[in-house]
Amino acid sequence: MKKCLAVIACGLLAVLALAACGAKDDSSAQNTLEASLVALSGDLLTVQGTDGSELVFSVKGVEIENAEAYKAGDAVTITYTGEVKGTDTNRAVVVSVQNPAAESAQSAAQPEEKKLTGTLVDATMNAITLAVDKEEYVFATEGAEMKVLDGLVVGNTIEVTYTGELNGTDTSGITVVRIVDGAVNTVEQAASSSQAQSNVKITETNESVWATAGLNVRSGPDTDYKRIGGVKTGAEVKRTGVTDNGWSRILYDGKEAYAYSEYLTTKQPAAPAATPAPGTSAPAPSPAPTPAPHPEHTYAEISGTVVDASMSTITIDTGAGSYTFNIEGAAHDYKNGLAVGNWVTIQFTGALNGTDTSGVTVLCVTDLDDNASPASAGAGIGAGAQPENEIGTGAGTGGIGNGVTVG
Numbered sequence: 089m090k091k092c093l094a095v096i097a098c099g100l101l102a103v104l105a106l107a108a109c110g111a112k113d114d115s116s117a118q119n120t121l122e123a124s125l126v127a128l129s130g131d132l133l134t135v136q137g138t139d140g141s142e143l144v145f146s147v148k149g150v151e152i153e154n155a156e157a158y159k160a161g162d163a164v165t166i167t168y169t170g171e172v173k174g175t176d177t178n179r180a181v182v183v184s185v186q187n188p189a190a191e192s193a194q195s196a197a198q199p200e201e202k203k204l205t206g207t208l209v210d211a212t213m214n215a216i217t218l219a220v221d222k223e224e225y226v227f228a229t230e231g232a233e234m235k236v237l238d239g240l241v242v243g244n245t246i247e248v249t250y251t252g253e254l255n256g257t258d259t260s261g262i263t264v265v266r267i268v269d270g271a272v273n274t275v276e277q278a279a280s281s282s283q284a285q286s287n288v289k290i291t292e293t294n295e296s297v298w299a300t301a302g303l304n305v306r307s308g309p310d311t312d313y314k315r316i317g318g319v320k321t322g323a324e325v326k327r328t329g330v331t332d333n334g335w336s337r338i339l340y341d342g343k344e345a346y347a348y349s350e351y352l353t354t355k356q357p358a359a360p361a362a363t364p365a366p367g368t369s370a371p372a373p374s375p376a377p378t379p380a381p382h383p384e385h386t387y388a389e390i391s392g393t394v395v396d397a398s399m400s401t402i403t404i405d406t407g408a409g410s411y412t413f414n415i416e417g418a419a420h421d422y423k424n425g426l427a428v429g430n431w432v433t434i435q436f437t438g439a440l441n442g443t444d445t446s447g448v449t450v451l452c453v454t455d456l457d458d459n460a461s462p463a464s465a466g467a468g469i470g471a472g473a474q475p476e477n478e479i480g481t482g483a484g485t486g487g488i489g490n491g492v493t494v495g
């Protein structure tokens with residue numbers, strides 16, 4: 089009899105254990121609840137059940153997409169583990185929340201972005217033309233973000249990001265979001281884009297010359313050519329020729345380059361005299377050291393409203409005058425497209441002579457405007473610039489800011 093009772097007891101224990109395991113598994117099962125949204129506030133989701141009762145769920149740690157589009161009355165589906173007893177949700181753990189209305193709103197608000205890559209054919213202030221598989225596409229660029237590393241040059245590879253649908257080469261049904269030109273232009277490309285070699289005559293020379301000021305070094309005998317470096321005041325360089333338009337052909341890093349002749353002299357500068365200590369004689373002067381041919385240079389800034397722009401030039405009005413800059417080879421950073429009346433900032437090296445910009449090289453054009461005219465324009469030009477050499481760091485006022493040392 090005792091044996092029989094022991095067997096029955098063991099059987100009961102086994103049944104209870106299995107029941108306990110089954111209960112544990114059930115607690116981890118996922119359940120769903122269809123309800124109407126009352127409010128989503130912080131970590132609390134309040135809904136109304138089909139019976140009209142309100143339930144409040146904690147959604148802390150739950151990723152809810154497009155939560156800002158949730159509106160009272162939206163039909164939602166709550167997936168949870170645990171249990172809900174009446175309006176008591178303390179034992180429920182929310183896994184996810186679906187709101188089809190919010191998801192639809194998100195899709196409508198964020199149209200699919202597409203990309204087209206092609207070769208630059210032409211560009212104006214409000215349009216860009218690309219060649220793709222022997223077909224040409226003309227995109228309206230007004231309002232588009234633009235990132236250009238080294239100037240827009242015909243032949244560069246351009247990536248256009250857009251929304252909408254192309255119809256063959258018809259671009260009227262799309263909106264351009266972004267234009268990216270990440271190419272580093274070669275000297276040959278720059279020359280082919282309105283920087284063609286000038287028909288200048290060169291008189292051959294072979295002599296040492298010294299810079300009388302910090303001096304730009306360019307790829308050709310004109311300020312239209314790309315700046316490739318510079319030399320410091322007092323630096324010695326080898327001159328191999330003199331052009332008939334006022335430039336010198338020099339050797340720079342072992343290659344031919346050009347610098348403005350006005351700031352080069354054949355007379356070696358004297359070494360600075362040392363001040364002798366009292367009762368001693370001055371030491372004999374030593375030859376002047378040759379500075380390294382890679383100086384730090386400075387840039388200046390000028391700001392104003394856009395009057396006109398093309399692929400290679402931009403005209404701005406600072407309030408003190410109108411300036412037209414050559415922007416070939418310059419970086420472009422436009423937040424929302426370039427538009428007449430926008431407030432832009434131009435960084436440059438070289439020297440302005442009144443409104444004459446022929447002596448400067450533009451480094452970057454920045455337009456962070458939301459295409460609304462600024463309240464006021466800058467006035468006046470800062471002091472401290474030097475012609476076709478490095479911009480001074482004297483304090484600027486009005487349109488031009490202080491020079492800033494860059495590498």
